[in-house]
Amino acid sequence: MHQVMIVEDEFIVRYGIRSMIEWEKIGLQLTGEAANGKEALELMKDGLPDILITDIKMPVMDGIELIAEVRRISPDIKIIILSNLEDFQYAKEAIKHGVSEYLIKSDMMPRDFEQALLKLKESVGRRNAANEGAPAFQPEPAHKEKFLVDLIEGTIRGASEGSSKAGQLGMAQLHSAYFMHISLNDSELGFTERLSLIRHLLKQAWTEGSSSYEVFPDKQGEINVLFLAFMNEERPSPAGEMQKLRQWAEDFIQLLSKPSGRLATIGISSRIRKWTDVKEAYAQAVKAEKQKMFLGCGHAIIYGTDDMSMPAAAKAEHLRISSHQIQSMVYAFQSKELTEYLEELFKQLAARRDVDLVQIISLELLMILTTLWPDVSTDAQQVLELKKQYFDELSRLETLEQNRIWFIQAFDALVQHLILMYNSDRNSIIKATQYIQQYYHQEISLQSISTLVHLSKNYFANLFKKEVGESFLEYLTRIRIDKAKTLLTGDLKAGDVGSLVGIQDPKYFSKVFKKITGVSPSEYRHLMREER
Structure with a gap:
């Protein structure tokens, strides 16, 4: 029975992993748990596991350091890394050390985890059989995924380097290939479930022998397919090849929608002929998929078509x-x-x-x-x-x-x-106008009056104007000037009148008074005396 070790600093996560799998039923034995890389290496002195499940971020010794040490001890141990989606850069670093699988913690479902374990168990079995005299090269899926992620991020720039690495991984050479970016629309599925679903349906949809493909997630968690088109058939024209690819993509969208009604959108790049074109093809496919914003969901959209053009x-x-x-x-x-x-x-x-x-x-x-x-x-x-x-x-x-x-x-x-x-706040405006009429001679600001009636400043200002017909400041100023008119019929100086109605600056008082009445305070007094 193959042995499994879990390395995770959070007890609740370790407990969840331990509990979600029926280990003996799938032919595996859980032989050890550790809270960090250092503890795991101590446990390994008593015996190496066949499969190591490890978190990336841990105290004392993190997952990347642990994986590097494990690879120095044994190149054969199968490794599953656990990470959060935002830790993808760490996951990429871990993949360099030969990780077999990586799972996103928040999306981890028991059936997906079990499938990953069964796949690695089968790989361990093949390795053991090979050691007994049946040699076979089986590149790990994560190695291919890392290669493709490096391509779309531009890490691999030389055509010869791309061809060499592709050959080492057993991948076909590019002659006529296309990139597809698949987005499940309004999907509540987690990352691992989406990846598993698309891989499962791709196996159903693909015609055996007509072509080949590679599936992998990008760093945003979206699913991508590098489609090596129609290699074993009589080659159609470029237009015919594209039409055939569009038809396949639309059929696949229908297949995705059948079990659950989920809509998908597939962006398709233009044709590529060498590995270094994959980065540009990925960008094209993503840009095409985003056109669902205008075309709606549930379509296969080809980059560079008239559907994507903006009118001059x-x-x-x-x-x-x-x-x-x-x-x-x-x-x-x-x-x-x-x-x-x-x-x-x-x-x-x-x-x-x-x-x-x-x-x-x-x-x-x-x-x-x-x-x-x-x-x-x-x-x-x-x-x-x-x-x-x-x-x-x-x-x-x-x-x-x-x-x-x-x-x-x-x-x-x-x-x-x-x-x-x-309707309920109209009384607050009445209260505010009554307050202004009584205390006009004091300093009153929009902030203070709105606080008094328990309304926000902006809301009060707009509601006041709607209810009274003029702004708060216009109303306050009009009340003050009306009071000033009454006082100017007496013997008070104009400057003193301004202070008594709440306008302390004599020059400003005179300016405001003239703006509203058309005459200065002294002219107004003279006119009133003439009338009498």
Whole structure:
């Protein structure tokens, strides 16, 4: 029975690994556990395991150091590394030391983990058989994946280096190949489940002998297929080859949707002929897949087709978003006008076909939403939860149409909330006007008066103008000038009158008085005396 050792610094993770697998049932024996690399090496003095399962980030001695030491002790031990998706760079370093499999902790499912163990158990069996006289070279899947990841990241630059490494891994030479980037849309599957599902269905979909392919995840966790096209058939024309590939991709999308209804989008690169073209082909396939933003999900999209072009007229237009205009429409309860504004905005985005621009505009709209809600709600916890909900929902949107509908509904919900608040908060505005009429001679700011009536400053300012018909400052100034007119009929000096109504600077008082009445304080007094 093959022996397995677990190295993981978190007890709960070790316990989970130990509990999720029926070890004896699959022909494996769990012989040791360690909390770091140093402890694991101590245990190995009593005997080496056939399979080592290790975390990457650990205290004392991390997984990469442990793997390097293990490889010096024995090149035959099969190694599974556990990591978080953001630790992919560490995983790549570990792969250099001959790791057989790597699994993402957060997505790790029992059946996927069991499959990985069974595959390594079979590999150990073949190795033992080879040692008994049946030599066979079986490159580890992780070695191929590392090679392909190095290609798409540009680590391998020379054509000869690419061909040499491909040959060492038993991979066919490139003559006519294509890169496919597969995205499962709105999928709740974890990384490992998605990879397992696509690999399983690829085996069903591929016609044996017609071509070959390599499947691997990129550092974002998306699944990619390097398709070595139609090698053993009579070669069709380039256009015919591309049409055949598109048809296969569309059939595969249908196959993916059958068991669960999940939609997938596949971006397809232009033809490549050498290993060093893989990096550019990957970028093309990713760019093509992103066009689902405009074309919708569930399509095979080929890079460089007319579907991806941006009209020249759209390029010439300068797209702007006015946060002030949107806020004004929200506070004025102009739902219809706001919807029309958003419709026109998304119409322009559709014409431009620029995925990055859609993301920028969506982020700006989200910022406006999350800025307005704290101004119109007194429940801070509710606002925080709503912000989390917004970010979560927006991260799941994949097409421009989904974004358009979502933002129209989100802003409409905000306006409806404001309408409900308006009736209850009108009394607060009445209270504010009464306070101003009584204490106009004191220093009153927008911040102080909004705090007095328990409303946010921005919300109060907009609500005040809607209810009173003029801004807070205009209303306060008008009240002060009206009071000053009364006082100027007496014998007080104009400067003293200004101080008595709350305007301390005589020059400023005179300027404001003349702006509102059309005459200076002294001229006004003279006119009043003449009338009497």
